[in-house]
Amino acid sequence: MGAESDFRCGFAALLGRPNVGKSSIINALLKEKVAAVSPKPQTTRNAVRCIYTTASEQIVFVDTPGIHAPKHALGGFMLKEAEEALLSVDVVCYVVEAQDRAVGEKDGIILKMLASLSRPVVLAVNKIDKLARAEDYKKAVALYEKFIKPAAVAPLSANKGRGLEELAAAISALLPRQPAIYPEDMLMDSTERFLASEVIREKILRHTDEEVPHSVAVLIDEFKSPDEHPGEKLCTIRATVIVERPGQKGIIIGKNGTMLKQIGSEARRELEERLGYKLFLQLWVKVKPGWRKSPEELRRLGYRS
Template structure:
């Protein structure tokens, strides 16, 4: 191994809906985290491995930091903050229209002050938007007056602008070390977990208002030809939980048309991920108040 190889953890932090997951997916060239225009999509700290010629970066995608309205929200913020504990570098993602005075960004500033020994690189996302060039320097100026930053890189998760520059910047701040994982590994998450997230992504994509925030997905059965050689296809049985009967009706749709559309989109995503022809069985159930129930949060994996 070369003597100047670098390896370490980069925790990705930011308020909801700034494009953290999209940026990470762009860098990894792999759909590790689900994305949506709706905020608070990411609910877990998800490890994604970038394997370069001279570095291995362990990216940790975290939930967006926000003002929680229920126990689920509290868990998500706790997870985001916990993702910084082992970080060698913090990647703070904002957009060209962000301000440090925004409530979520003010909270993030407090968190960063609590981790003042960790270098912070700020990525200013969405520079592909019309009129963004005139906004880049002002947003950098606003944040550098409030937060101690090691470097700032304007980027676009959508078209890839400056993502290679961002990677090089992060690499330079990592310690000289041997790789921590095999170089053919992309994440420590199982296909079962990613399948669960892909299904939730499709539910979010085809619903509006309060429904996306009230949805949880549980994989009841996951049988892959990789584990069951006698099988020729992937079988997935999953339950979509919501909090109210009205939400269940929205997801089912008239004569079951909406859930059929969701199922078709999810099945195609699963086939693309696994390479296996997939049979997907979806059920929709009401679990009243699950977002504020300690028992249900634990059962659904949000401890």
């Protein structure tokens, strides 16, 4: 790490409407798959700390759920997660899309949140790869600059790996000079249980459509790692996939159980790589009608505030 006095370190929240690529930006910057990403909106449900460390800086990114008007208790929890994350960061990285040409309802909510917050904002204009003319991202910038005065603007493409270091530099310049908070090789501040439930949920999101992704939660019933149980060769994970309706259970299990098998083997492969253990993973599917509306169920599933 660089000279102690020059080192910058602090917290930056990634804020934006669902699906703009907040979690993808983190994965691209860290050059590692840490956060759950899917083409479905509302993939991220909890504020998750992901840590980017170089020789001269450490940015603790707080990935937040995409902002939308909540329709049930789970949505309310997600909005609160994002709002609370904002209160404890040094910088807000507001993520929009390069193709934006009008401010939608969800960005309207975000702009209101930013107006009452005294934090510097970096405007990250993602998905520039979708533009025919690269400089057209400036149209999106002009749109949002009617409402906010960003300290910096960073055009980028998380998927094509463009503009990422510039984004990190813009955020870093706004962080306090202080030593690193986390060890330099740490990428994420969350438990292995949380990671397991996120990886399983992400695989389900990638294989399902319409209401199913929103109706799914994953509860880890057992997590027995060789670290905590010496003598065990495998890490044993038993998890229950919760859905809202019997039809959704059928979709996730699939014909002769093929879908659940596929989800299980994709999750196992990713978790083995990320946790560094060989894994025994067992999945059940259970119907709990209306779990997203029940504060008690939400607490049980780890969506507690």
